[in-house]
Amino acid sequence: MEFVGEEIDYTFVIQKVLVLLFCVGLSWKMIIYMCNLLNIEKDPIRVLITGAAGNIGYAIAPMIARGMMLGPDQPMILHLLDIEPASSSLEAVKMELQDSAFPLLKGVIATTDVVEACKDVNIAIMIGGFPRIAGMERKDVMSKNVVIYKAQASALERYASEDCKVLVVANPANTNALVLKEFAPSIPEENITCLTRLDHNRALAQLADKLSVPVSSVKNVIIWGNHSSTQYPDTNHATVSTKSGDRPIKELATDHNWLKNEFITEVQQRGAAILRARKQSSALSAASAACDHIRDWFLGTPKGTWVSMGVCSDGSYGIPPGLVYSFPVICEKGSWKIVQGLSIDAFSREKMDDSARELAEEKDLAYSCLNA
Amino acid sequence: MAKEPVRVLVTGAAGQIGYALVPMIARGIMLGADQPVILHMLDIPFAAEALNGVKMELVDAAFPLLKGVVATTDAVEACTGVNVAVMVGGFPRKEGMERKDVMSKNVSIYKSQASALEKHAAPNCKVLVVANPANTNALILKEFAPSIPEKNITCLTRLDHNRALGQVSERLSVPVSDVKNVIIWGNHSSTQYPDVNHATVKTSSGEKPVRELVKNDEWLNGEFISTVQQRGAAIIKARKLSSALSAASSACDHIRDWVVGTPEGTFVSMGVYSDGSYNVPAGLIYSFPVTCRNGEWTIVQGLPIDDASRKKMDLTAEELKEEKDLAYSCLS
Numbered sequence: 001m002e003f004v005g006e007e008i009d010y011t012f013v014i015q016k017v018l019v020l021l022f023c024v025g026l027s028w029k030m031i032i033y034m035c036n037l038l039n040i041e042k043d044p045i046r047v048l049i050t051g052a053a054g055n056i057g058y059a060i061a062p063m064i065a066r067g068m069m070l071g072p073d074q075p076m077i078l079h080l081l082d083i084e085p086a087s088s089s090l091e092a093v094k095m096e097l098q099d100s101a102f103p104l105l106k107g108v109i110a111t112t113d114v115v116e117a118c119k120d121v122n123i124a125i126m127i128g129g130f131p132r133i134a135g136m137e138r139k140d141v142m143s144k145n146v147v148i149y150k151a152q153a154s155a156l157e158r159y160a161s162e163d164c165k166v167l168v169v170a171n172p173a174n175t176n177a178l179v180l181k182e183f184a185p186s187i188p189e190e191n192i193t194c195l196t197r198l199d200h201n202r203a204l205a206q207l208a209d210k211l212s213v214p215v216s217s218v219k220n221v222i223i224w225g226n227h228s229s230t231q232y233p234d235t236n237h238a239t240v241s242t243k244s245g246d247r248p249i250k251e252l253a254t255d256h257n258w259l260k261n262e263f264i265t266e267v268q269q270r271g272a273a274i275l276r277a278r279k280q281s282s283a284l285s286a287a288s289a290a291c292d293h294i295r296d297w298f299l300g301t302p303k304g305t306w307v308s309m310g311v312c313s314d315g316s317y318g319i320p321p322g323l324v325y326s327f328p329v330i331c332e333k334g335s336w337k338i339v340q341g342l343s344i345d346a347f348s349r350e351k352m353d354d355s356a357r358e359l360a361e362e363k364d365l366a367y368s369c370l371n372a
Numbered sequence: 373m374a375k376e377p378v379r380v381l382v383t384g385a386a387g388q389i390g391y392a393l394v395p396m397i398a399r400g401i402m403l404g405a406d407q408p409v410i411l412h413m414l415d416i417p418f419a420a421e422a423l424n425g426v427k428m429e430l431v432d433a434a435f436p437l438l439k440g441v442v443a444t445t446d447a448v449e450a451c452t453g454v455n456v457a458v459m460v461g462g463f464p465r466k467e468g469m470e471r472k473d474v475m476s477k478n479v480s481i482y483k484s485q486a487s488a489l490e491k492h493a494a495p496n497c498k499v500l501v502v503a504n505p506a507n508t509n510a511l512i513l514k515e516f517a518p519s520i521p522e523k524n525i526t527c528l529t530r531l532d533h534n535r536a537l538g539q540v541s542e543r544l545s546v547p548v549s550d551v552k553n554v555i556i557w558g559n560h561s562s563t564q565y566p567d568v569n570h571a572t573v574k575t576s577s578g579e580k581p582v583r584e585l586v587k588n589d590e591w592l593n594g595e596f597i598s599t600v601q602q603r604g605a606a607i608i609k610a611r612k613l614s615s616a617l618s619a620a621s622s623a624c625d626h627i628r629d630w631v632v633g634t635p636e637g638t639f640v641s642m643g644v645y646s647d648g649s650y651n652v653p654a655g656l657i658y659s660f661p662v663t664c665r666n667g668e669w670t671i672v673q674g675l676p677i678d679d680a681s682r683k684k685m686d687l688t689a690e691e692l693k694e695e696k697d698l699a700y701s702c703l704s
Contacts, residue, residue: 062392062617066401092610096618098542099603101534101625103549201434209431216436270432277425284395284426288433 044075044106046161048121050152051128051170052080052110053089055280059287060125061093065102069123069291071299077107081117082128114152118159125290126152126180129170142172142362143369149176150370153183160187165334167293168194169286173227174310175362177324179370181312190335193297194310196231196326198282198289199223203233203267207240210263211252217241218249222328223267223308224348225355226362231326232351233267235259237342246304260347301331306339317344317352323359377408377439379494381454383485384461384503385413385443386423388613392620393458394426398435402456402624403631410440414450415461447485451492456631458623459485459513462503475505475695476702482509483703486516493520498667500626501527502619506560507643507657508695512703514645514657523668526630527643529564529659531615531622532556536566536600540573540582543591550574551582555661556600556641557681558688559695564659565684566600568592570675593680634664639672650677652685656692 047064049057061078063069070076078097082090094110111117118124130144149168156164164187168177173194181192200223208215218240224232235253239246253259274282296307306328315321316338329336344352380397382390390413396402397409411430415423427443444450451457463477482501489497497520501510506527514525533556541548551573557565571582586592599606607615629640639661648654649671662669677685 058617059392059395062621063395063399066396066399066621068399072405088610089612092607093617095603095607095610096615098538098548099531099535099607099615099618100621101537101541101548102621103547106547198432202432204434205431208434214436214439215431215434270428274425274428274432277421277428279422282429282432284391285429285432288395288399288435 042074044077045070045123046077046079046121048079048081048117048124048160050081050117050124050126053082053086053093054127055283056127056169056286056290057082058093059283060127060290061097062100062102063287063291065097065100065105067104068288069294069298071295072104075104075106077109078105079117079119079121080108080110081114082112084112087112114155115159118152118155121156121160122164123294124156124160124164124166125294126166126168126176127170128152129176132171139365139369142175142365143372145170145172145176146179146366146369149179150183153180153187156180157184157186164191165294165297166192167290168192168310169290171227172362174324174326174359175366177310178363179366181324189312192312192324193293193336194227194324194326195286195290195293196223196227196308196310197293198286199227199231199233199267199270199326200308201285201289201292202270203235203263206263206266207235207238207249207253210255210258211240211249213240219246219305220328221249221308222306222342223326224352225326226359227310227326228355228358229268230351230355230358231268232348232355233264234348234351235263236345236348237328297331297336298334299331300333301329306330309336311336311338314338316340317342318349319352319356320360323356323363325356325359375407377410378403378456379410379412379454381412381414381450381457381493383414383450383457383459386415386419386426387460388616389460389502389619389623390415391426392616393460393623394430395433395435396620396624398430398433398438400437401621402627404628405437408437408439410442411438412442412444412450412452412454414444414447417445420445447488448492451485451488454489454493454497456627457489457493457497457499458627459499459501459509460503460623461485462509465504472698472702475508475698478503478505478509479512479699479702482512483516486513486520489513490517490519496521497524498627498630499525500623501525501643502623504560505695507659507692508699510643510657511696512699522645525645525657526626526669527560527657527659528619528623528626529556529560529641529643530626531619532560532564532566532600532603532659533641534618534622534625535603536568536571536596539596539599540568540571540586543596544573544582544585546573552638553661554582554641555639555675556659557685558659559692560643560659561688561691562601563684563688563691564601565681565688566597567681567684568596569678569681570661630664630669631667632664633666634662639663642669644669644671647671649673650675650685652689653693656689656696658689658692 177194203221222234238249510527536554572579
C-alpha cells in the first residue's frame with residue numbers, strides 16, 4: 001500500500017472501518033445468540049381484557065396465556081376487568097387460569113376497578129360493552145356504549161403504558177374506538193384500532209371453501225369500512241397460492257357474480273348466522289381473530305401479505321379522515337401502514353362510500369348522545 | 373414438507389369444554405405447532421344446530437393447521453379413522469339425581485362409544501376420557517373395546533395435577549413453571565390424593581423439595597389437599613358452570629405430553645389402567661405418576677410411599693372399586 005505523502009489514504013480508512021463494523025456486528029450477534037441459549041426470559045407484557053367475565057373473554061384468556069397473541073416466548077401478565085355484578089365469575093376465570101399452570105402467564109389481576117385494571121398495560125383488548133338486547137333502539141345501545149368508552153378512555157390515557165396498543169372489539173366497534181380516541185387525546189391515534197380481522201378471516205374461509213383450497217393458501221382479501229352489515233369484503237386484490245405461484249382470486253373463482261353478491265352477503269351476515277345456530281354470538285372466532293390482529297400488529301405481517309384493521313383514517317382512498325375505518329394494512333416493527341395504490345373500481349367505490357356514510361352517521365349519533 | 377394431518381375426535385363437542393378445546397387443538401396446542409389436524413366433532417341430535425355453529429366458527433377462524441372439520445351426530449362417522457379421541461360427552465349430574473342414576477346413564481353411553489371406537493378408529497388410537505365419572509367411564513370403555521390396547525385408554529387427572537402445581541406456586545410466590553412432580557393418585561373425584569412428597573421447586577440453588585420450602589406440613593397435609601380435591605366445586609360455585617377453560621387446557625397437556633413426551637426429569641399425572649404398581653389393585657383406571665416417551669406412558673416406579681399416603685391411596689382405590697361394582701350392576 002502506498003502512502004502518498006501526508007494525504008490520508010481513504011481507501012485504507014474505509015477498509016478498516018468496514019472490518020471494524022463487521023467485527024462489532026458479528027460480536028453483537030454472538031452475544032444475542034448466547035443470551036437466547038441461556039434463555040434469559042423477556043419481561044412480561046401487561047395485557048388488559050375488559051368484559052373479561054363474558055364469553056369472548058373466557059375464550060381469549062387461554063389463547064393469550066398460551067402465546068397465541070404475543071408469540072411462544074413472550075411472558076405476560078393478564079389484567080381482567082369487568083363490572084361488579086360479574087365479579088364472582090371474574091374471580092372464577094382467574095382461578096381457572098391459575099389452575100391451568102400456563103408457563104407464560106406470570107400473573108393475573110382480576111378487578112372491577114378500572115384504574116387498577118389499566119395500570120401500566122401495554123395492550124388493551126376492549127371487549128366490555130353494553131350488548132344490544134331485543135327491543136333496544138340503536139340510539140339506546142349507542143348511548144350506553146359512548147358513556148362506557150368515554151370513561152375507559154380517561155382511565156387508559158392516565159394509567160396505561162405510553163405505548164399501549166388498543167383493540168376495540170365490543171360493538172359498535174368502530175364508533176366505540178372513535179369515542180375512545182376522542183377522549184384519550186394523549187394516546188397516539190395510530191394506537192387505537194378496532195377489530196375487522198374476524199370479517200377478514202371469514203372472507204378468507206368463504207373463498208377457500210368455494211375453491212376447495214386450504215385457507216392458508218388464500219390471502220389479501222380486504223374488509224373496507226364498518227364492522228357491520230355495510231362492511232365491504234373486497235376480493236379484487238386477493239390471491240390463492242398455486243403450483244404456478246400466487247394467482248388472482250378472480251382468475252380462479254370464475255363465478256364473478258358470486259364474488260359480487262352472495263360472497264359479500266355471506267360475510268356481512270355471518271355474525272347473525274352464528275347467532276342463529278348457537279343461540280349465542282361468536283366468541284371462539286372473535287377471540288381468535290383478536291389474537292391474530294394483535295399478533296400481526298406486534299410481530300409484523302408476513303411478506304407479501306396484508307390484513308384488515310379498523311384504524312383512524314388519514315384520508316387514504318378518499319375515506320374522510322376522522323373516522324375509524326377498516327383498511328388493508330401491513331405491519332412492521334410494531335406499526336401498521338395502510339397499503340396504498342390499490343386500484344378501486346366503481347363497484348368497490350360505491351360500497352366503500354356507503355360504509356363511510358354509515359360511520360359518519362354513527363359518529364353524529366354518538367356525539368348527540370354525548371351532548372344530550 | 374408438511375406432516376400428514378392427525379384426526380382428533382371430540383365428543384360432546386357442542387358443550388362448553390368442547391368450545392374451549394377445539395380452538396386449542398386447531399392452534400396446535402395439543403399436538404404441536406407444525407402438526408396439521410382434522411377435527412371430528414360429535415354430539416347428540418338435540419345439539420346438532422349448535423354443533424354446526426361451532427363448525428362454522430372454526431371455519432371462520434381461518435386456522436392454518438386445521439385441514440378439515442367433520443361435525444356429526446353419527447358415532448360411526450365421528451370415529452372413522454381417528455388417531456386421538458377426547459371423550460367429553462356424557463350425562464351431567466343434575467340436581468336430585470342419585471349417583472346410581474348418573475352412573476347408569478353414563479355406562480350406556482360409554483359402552484356404545486366403545487364399540488364405535490373399536491370398529492372405526494385408527495389402530496393405536498389414543499383415548500382420553502374427560503366426562504365424569506372419568507375413571508369409571510374409561511374402565512367401561514376399556515371393557516367394551518377389548519381390541520383397543522388397554523394402555524391406550526386413559527382418563528384426565530392432569531387438571532387436578534395442574535391445580536396442585538398452581539396452589540404450590542401461589543403459596544411460594546414462584547412461577548408455576550418452576551414447580552413440578554406433584555402426583556395425583558386415584559380417582560378424579562374428592563377422594564383423589566394430591567401428593568407433594570416428591571414435588572420440587574426450581575430455585576437459584578437447584579431443585580428443592582416442596583415440603584422443605586413450604587415449611588408447613590399442616591397446610592400441605594390439610595388445606596392444600598382439600599383445596600385441590602374440591603377445586604371443581606369452588607369453580608362451579610363462582611361461575612355457576614363447571615370448569616371448561618382449565619379442563620380443556622389440561623386435556624391438551626395430557627395428550628401433548630403423551631404424544632410428544634414429558635421433559636427430562638419431569639413426571640405428570642394420568643389416569644391409566646393399573647398393573648398393580650404401588651399395591652393399587654389391577655383392573656382399575658387409577659391416576660399414577662407417569663413419564664412419556666415415543667408415544668407411550670410408563671408409571672414412575674420406586675417412589676417411597678409413607679403411611680399417610682398409603683391410607684389415602686387405598687381410600688381412593690376403594691372408591692374406584694365401589695364405582696366399578698356400581699357400573700357393572702347398572703349394566704346387568
